[in-house]
Amino acid sequence: MEIKQYLTTVNFTPSTNKQNKYIVIHYTANDGDTAQGNANYFHSINRNASANYFVDENEIIQVVPDNYIAWHCGAKTYVHPYCRNTNSIGIELCSRKDSNGNYYFKDETVKNSIELVCDLMKKYDIPIDNVIRHFDVTGKRCPEPLIETTAWEGYKTRLKNEFLGSNLDDNKEGDNLYQNINEVPxxxxxxxxxxxxxxxxxxxxxxxxxxxxxxxxxxxxxxxx
Ligand SMILES: [Zn+2]
The missing domain is CATH 1.10.20 (Histone, subunit A)
Structure with a gap:
């Protein structure tokens, strides 16, 4: 899926040496918001918060470049020993509320996020174990729809399958045949x-x-x- 860019001018810390070792999943805690709506909200007014990407059922919008530090999981105290804003990519999934007031994600939103996470895992060589929730970093109940262990395990299983599947596709597409020493990786x-x-x-x-x-x-x- 194509990733749109609508980069914020204020809600990030520039960096020249950021290493992306973790991917952190969040929810927006809104009801029916959109990626574009969030991109607009964070665009030019200091919100003291941000994320690298916002995902809804229709699109993925990048707000902070991967090599810059987004403000998505900073806290006074942490439960995760290593993951911080400075070494992670933050992805916000737009959420909805059902008639009982419970938050959920539309399946297309989950699907789009999995595609994005998968691409980023490959791009930065991030292992699936380092795809974590805001909850795992600070203990905050975010993303609410994936706090329950079975829900999170389900997400990770879908991610794993997508990752394996896309690697097979890559091999098919490239059918890498190396003909001489210069071509060999x-x-x-x-x-x-x-x-x-x-x-x-x-x-x-x-x-x-x-x-x-x-x-x-x-x-x-x-x-x-
Ligand atoms: Zn969060």
Whole structure:
């Protein structure tokens, strides 16, 4: 899904060395608000709060760039030992209230957020265990619809499936075939260089190596030598 940008001019701290190690999920605690409505709200007036992204059932809007610090999980005391605004990306999901006054997310909103989280996990090499809730950082009941353990586990399962599925798609699309040493990714270069130097391949410009083959060669090189 396309990510729109409507960057705030005030609600963030610039940074030149931010490392994104966590993704923190929030809810807006509103009833039927939109990503654009939130982007407008945070756009040019200091709200002493923000997030990197707002997600609703129709779109994803980025308000603070990933490399800048959004103000989404700051607190006086923390329950999480490491996750802070300075090393995380904050994502707000627009919420709704049912007739009993309970907050919930529309399924499309959840789906859009999972797509976004998945992209960010890949982009910054963030493991699924580091996708956490505001609740896990400070103890605040946010995101309310995902506080219950089974609800959160359900979210993580969907995320895991999406992540695995999209990796398969990536391989299909790219069907990465490496033909010479220059095309081989860094992590496998030494190993393949050794093999080509030893004359293991008939034609060093037509290696026809897949990622799986690289993985096997590297593992053998590492453990068998
Ligand atoms: Zn929150």
């Amino acid at each position: 860094e992590w496998a270069k030494n190993t393949i260089k050794k093999l080509t130097d030893k004359g293991c391949f008939g034609n060093v410009n037509k290696l026809n190596l897949t990622d799986e083959m690289l993985r096997v060669f590297v593992i053998m090189d590492r453990y068998i030598g």
